[in-house]
Amino acid sequence: MHLAYPAVLSALLFCTGLYGVLARRNAILVLMSVELMLNAVNLNLVAFDVWLSRTAEETLHSGQALTLFTIAIAAAEIGIGLAIVLAVHRNRGTADIDKLRDTAERHDPDGTDHDALTAEQSGEAQKAEATA
Amino acid sequence: MTAFTTAAETHGFLSPTGVEIAFLLVGLVTFGAALVTVTTRQLVHAALWLVVTLGGLAVEYLLLTAEFIAWVQVLIYVGSVVVLLLFGLMLTRAPIGRSPDADSGNRWAALTVAVAAAAALVWVVVDAFRTTWIDLDGPAAGSTEATGASLFQNWVLPFEALSVLLLAALVGAIVLSRKAKADASTPSGADTRPDTEGTR
Numbered sequence: 001m002h003l004a005y006p007a008v009l010s011a012l013l014f015c016t017g018l019y020g021v022l023a024r025r026n027a028i029l030v031l032m033s034v035e036l037m038l039n040a041v042n043l044n045l046v047a048f049d050v051w052l053s054r055t056a057e058e059t060l061h062s063g064q065a066l067t068l069f070t071i072a073i074a075a076a077e078i079g080i081g082l083a084i085v086l087a088v089h090r091n092r093g094t095a096d097i098d099k100l101r102d103t104a105e106r107h108d109p110d111g112t113d114h115d116a117l118t119a120e121q122s123g124e125a126q127k128a129e130a131t132a
Numbered sequence: 133m134t135a136f137t138t139a140a141e142t143h144g145f146l147s148p149t150g151v152e153i154a155f156l157l158v159g160l161v162t163f164g165a166a167l168v169t170v171t172t173r174q175l176v177h178a179a180l181w182l183v184v185t186l187g188g189l190a191v192e193y194l195l196l197t198a199e200f201i202a203w204v205q206v207l208i209y210v211g212s213v214v215v216l217l218l219f220g221l222m223l224t225r226a227p228i229g230r231s232p233d234a235d236s237g238n239r240w241a242a243l244t245v246a247v248a249a250a251a252a253l254v255w256v257v258v259d260a261f262r263t264t265w266i267d268l269d270g271p272a273a274g275s276t277e278a279t280g281a282s283l284f285q286n287w288v289l290p291f292e293a294l295s296v297l298l299l300a301a302l303v304g305a306i307v308l309s310r311k312a313k314a315d316a317s318t319p320s321g322a323d324t325r326p327d328t329e330g331t332r
Binding site for chain 1: 148149151152155156159162163166167169170175178179182185186189192193195196197198200201204205208209212213216217219220221223224225226231233234235236237238239241242243245246247249250253254257258261262264265266267268270273274278279282283286287290294297298300301302304305308309
C-alpha cells in the first residue's frame with residue numbers, strides 16, 4: 001500500500017478536528033473534535049510502524065505501543081474533561097465555551113477590579129458606575 | 133535504500149491494489165463522517181457520526197494489519213468514549229433537535245485555518261512519501277502476539293506508569309464529580325443528617 005494514503009487521511013482528519021476545536025461552541029463537541037485529532041495521530045503512528053517494521057531492522061514496535069498509550073491517555077482525558085464540563089455546567093448552568101470568559105482580557109480601561117464578572121455584566125456595572 | 137527503489141519500481145500510481153482501493157473507500161467514509169461530526173447542528177447526531185468515524189478508523193487499522201489496535205479502538209473508543217460523550221450531552225441537557233448556536237461566530241476564521249493547515253500538511257506529506265510503499269505481505273505487523281511481545285519486553289515501565297495515570301484520572305474524575313454534588317446537597321442535607329456526615 002502506498003504510504004501516502006494513510007498519511008493524507010490522517011492529515012485530513014487532523015484538520016477536521018482542528019476546525020471543530022476552533023469553530024464549535026459546546027464544550028462536549030470540542031472534546032469530540034479533540035478525539036478526532038488524537039485518532040488522526042494514532043493512524044499516523046500505526047501506518048508508520050507497519051512501514052518501518054518491514055524496512056528497518058529493529059523498531060521495538062514503538063508506533064503501536066505509543067498508539068496504545070495514546071488511546072489510554074485519550075480515555076483518561078475524556079473522563080477528566082467530561083467531569084470538568086459537568087462541574088462547570090452544574091455551577092454556571094451552561095457548557096457554552098463562548099460564555100465562559102472569566103479569564104478573558106478586556107480592553108476597557110478600568111475593568112481590572114471586577115474580574116469575576118462576565119463581559120456583559122461588567123458593561124452593565126460600568127454603566128451603573130457612570131450613572132452613579 | 134535498495135528496498136525503497138525496488139518497491140518504487142514494482143509499484144505504480146495508476147495501478148492501485150485491492151487493499152488500496154478498500155482503504156480509499158473506507159477513508160472517504162471516515163473523512164465524510166468526520167466532516168459531518170464537526171459541522172452538524174444536532175449534538176447527538178455529532179456523537180453518532182463520531183461512532184462512524186472511529187469505526188472506519190478501526191477498519192483502516194485492520195487493513196494496515198494492526199489487528200490488536202483495531203480491536204482496542206473498537207472497545208475503548210466506540211464502546212466507552214462515545215458512551216461517555218453521550219452521557220455528557222445528556223447530563224448537560226443538550227437540546228435534542230437543531231441547536232442554532234452549535235457553531236461560534238469565528239467559524240470562517242476556523243475554516244480558513246483548517247483549510248490552510250490541511251493544504252500545507254497534505255502537500256508536505258505527499259511530497260515527502262511519494263515513493264514509499266508499505267509492504268503488507270507476510271505475517272501481520274500488528275498481531276496480538278507481536279504487539280504483546282514488544283509491549284511487555286520493551287515498554288513495561290511506561291505501561292505500568294500508564295496504569296498509575298489511569299488510576300489518577302479515575303480518582304480525579306470522582307473527586308471532580310463528588311465535590312460539586314456535596315456542595316449542592318449541603319444546604320438541604322446538613323441539618324437533617326449531621327451525624328452520618330461526621331462519621332463518613
